Amino acid sequence: MVSLPHGFPDGAWLPDVVVELGEVFAAAGFELSLVGGPVRDLFLGRTSPDLDFTTDATPDQIIQAAAGWADAHWDIGRAFGTIGLRKGKQTLEVTTYRAEAYDPASRKPEVRFGESLEEDLVRRDFTVNAMALKLPSFELVDPHGGVRDLVAKQLRTPATPQESFSDDPLRMMRAARFASQLGLDVAPEVAQAMSEMASRIEIVSAERIQVELVKLICGDHPRAGIDLMVDTGLADIVLPEVPALKRLDDEHARHKDVYQHSLKVLEQACDLETDDDGPVPAPDFILRFAALMHDVGKPKTRRFEPGGAVSFRHHDVVGAKMTRKRMQALKFDKETIRAVTHLVELHMRFYGYGEQEWTDSAVRRYVTDAGDQLQRLHRLTRSDVTTRNKRKAARLDHAYDDLENRIAELAEKEELAKIRPHLDGEQIMQVLGISPGPLVGRAYKFLLEHRMEHGPVAEEEAVVLLKDWAAEQGL
Structure with a gap:
């Protein structure tokens, strides 16, 4: 480990390979800087999982400079100017200075190599990611006020937001992701540009959107990211089932605000995740996304009953089908889709347990139907209680405690998780x-x-x- 000099947060450090690579490139006559997320995370007291570098060397020169020092290299990103290196257990990516531009109608970037570090930094997504650490001197290059914005907890773009989002519309999703991951508020001009340009996200591939959505949902503040997507209209394109909940208004207040309820369930589900040794280690995308989507069937199933009551019959089944369709459109894998939609479909199964005595048979069916999602279903069901009526909340909590105890008692006798017929x-x-x-x-x-x-x-x-x-x- 290498400690950083005065001017950086106390205790900030970098792996030895960072300095070593800087010395290797300097000896070969090239510039090299650590850039982007790793530099940002130094000021946040976080350890970045990635080590990204930028240089004036071409891809061929990068390979030549690192020869004899790196244990291996790969050039799958050569077309974008990126060469991957491995040194011991560390993986590093070195990219030639870029001046990137996008065809407004294309999903793929038109890559042009740049000539300076400053030109490279201005094309990056946000000021907090447009900082570089020159190596091996540790000189901080921050031409767009990234440190200032980190302190102010504000998300701005190096160029104008319109230029940035035109270059890569996925950056609008990244803005929502950083609101979730880092707790940053987007600057007013950034939010305005997102609202004006939300439709540009349509040219981005579903796979890239999915990656950003997963990171957003798994952030420390997922509610902030979802709110930003909904407020700017981005969710109308990426996840339209969620803003539809906000439009499920009821001027006579005959039912709760389903959008706010869903965000509260999401937050409460996060609080019920476990540590790495528990059954649902945090952050758990499947639990969180099921919590967000559990009521998306309500707009299609709302009925006003005689006497003024409101019903949402079978919204669980309808919501599961809607969730499956959305996740398929976002190119999620079959297993993740199965797990999330199963939870959405089962989230109402518990209700009624407190009003009537469940037979052992009913408890067995609950466990068997939940299958490998039982631990997540426990947490989703508990999270779904957002009533301000303390007596009602306490009653539901007690009822679920009782159900879990019944499950545990039966499991000891019968190995519920492995229920099979008497004969094969x-x-x-x-x-x-x-x-x-x-x-x-x-x-x-x-x-x-x-x-x-x-x-x-x-x-x-x-x-x-x-x-x-x-x-x-x-x-």
Whole structure:
């Protein structure tokens, strides 16, 4: 580790490889600077996971300069001027100074190499990321007031916001992401440009948008990021189901503000995440996104009942379908889509537990239906209580405590997470003397239903049950 000189926050340090690489490039006659996020994080007291550098060397010259020092290199980003290096366990990326411009109608950047560090910095997304640390001298280059903006907790652009967002519309999503990750407020002119140019996000690929959305949801202040997307109109394009909740107004106050409720559920879900050793380590995208999306089915299912009541029947099922469609459009993987939509579909299952005694069968079904999402479902259900009525909140909390205790007690007796029928398919075929086919599935379903209703039984009793069922079927 290398400690930084006076002028940097106390305790700020960098890995040895940073200084070593600076000396390697200086010896080869090239400039080299640590740039962007790693420099910003020095002033935030954070350790950056990335080490990004910029230089006046061309990609070929980068490879030549690092030869003999780096353990390996790769040039998959050569077209963009980026060469990857590995030194020990450290991965580094070195990019030639760039002066980047985008075709307004294209998703891909038109890359032009620049000639100076200052030219490179002005094309970066925000002032807090437009700082560089010259190596090996540790001279800070901050031409756009990045340190000042960090202190003021403000997000501004080096060039005009219009120029910045025209160059890369994804930067509007990054603004929302930094509001979530770093707790920064966007400057008024940045928010205005986002509102005016929100439609530009349509030319950005779904995959790139997804990456930024995940980082936003997993930030320390996801509510701030979502609010910014909704207020500027960005969410109308990227995540339209969420601003639709805000438009679900009720001038007669017959139901709660669903948008604010959803953000509160999101915040409360974050608070219920665990440490790395727990069942839901923070930050957990699946839990958080399910919390945000759990009520998106309400606008389509709202009904005004006789007498003035409002209902949202089956909003859980409708919301799960809407969530699946949105996540597919954003190119999420199938497993993440399955997990999130499963939670949205099940988030209402608990309600009613406090009003009526659940049988052991009902508890088994709750666990079995939740499957591998049970721990997240516990947290989502608890987070969904945002009522200001303290007695109602306490009653629901007590009821869920009771349900979790019932689950634990049954789990000790029956291994609930591994519920299977009394007999497997091979045993069913042997007992009934049948071959593989639909009848085996029907028998399997009967035995599983019996297990759900009555709990486990001995194999001998299961055989009798199966034969009796077969006789009733006329087999």
